[in-house]
Amino acid sequence: MPSPVIPESRSPVSRFVIEHSGQNPARCYQCGKCTAGCPAAPDMDMGPRQVMRALQLGMGREVLSCNSIWVCLQCQTCSSRCPKEIDIAKVMESLRLMAILEGHPAAEKNIALFNEVFLDVVKRHGRAYELEMGALYNLRSGHPTANARILVELVAKGRLALLPPAVRGVAKVRRLFDEAEAARRRVGREVRG
Ligand code: SF4
Numbered sequence: 001m002p003s004p005v006i007p008e009s010r011s012p013v014s015r016f017v018i019e020h021s022g023q024n025p026a027r028c029y030q031c032g033k034c035t036a037g038c039p040a041a042p043d044m045d046m047g048p049r050q051v052m053r054a055l056q057l058g059m060g061r062e063v064l065s066c067n068s069i070w071v072c073l074q075c076q077t078c079s080s081r082c083p084k085e086i087d088i089a090k091v092m093e094s095l096r097l098m099a100i101l102e103g104h105p106a107a108e109k110n111i112a113l114f115n116e117v118f119l120d121v122v123k124r125h126g127r128a129y130e131l132e133m134g135a136l137y138n139l140r141s142g143h144p145t146a147n148a149r150i151l152v153e154l155v156a157k158g159r160l161a162l163l164p165p166a167v168r169g170v171a172k173v174r175r176l177f178d179e180a181e182a183a184r185r186r187v188g189r190e191v192r193g
């Protein structure tokens, strides 16, 4: 039996997803294989199948407000299982991007904060410096002593470097970040109209 034809949603969120991920949620026929294999689905408000359905129905606000777009690990299990060859991980990524560009409050504030801290540290040092990441994340999340004992043990065992990494070409990395930031501002202006 042929799968039902689902009209392509014309909501701004769906248009953004199609433009930025190259994936069309209207092609999803709701088999559920993505959610069945998703390791993060138990922690999501909406599994990937539901996210695709919500996009088909034009429920953009609901999708941008759900925690799924932050909890998604980008592991691509869903994308590799989809019989319609939809790259659902890319859809999730584009939804997260739209939420950021629109200034939509992140449903998982600490995940958004961790992403910010990680990028700040990589921009400053040219690569990850875990000790600083842990300290900054703790301070900014309001839990200055969280996991402090583990951090100390890891440093003592030589698993975490005490000093920042010496990376050649940090200036180039910073330029890349500046270019990415300029592109983000430009796309953000387009999204907000
Ligand atoms: S990429 Fe995201 S949505 Fe897809 S299976 Fe992995 S965690 Fe789940």
Ligand code: SF4
Residues within 6 Å of the ligand: 027, 028, 029, 030, 031, 032, 033, 034, 035, 048, 049, 052, 081, 082, 083, 084, 085, 086, 088
């Ligand atoms: S696996 Fe593909 S077709 Fe099946 S529900 Fe997920 S996105 Fe839709």
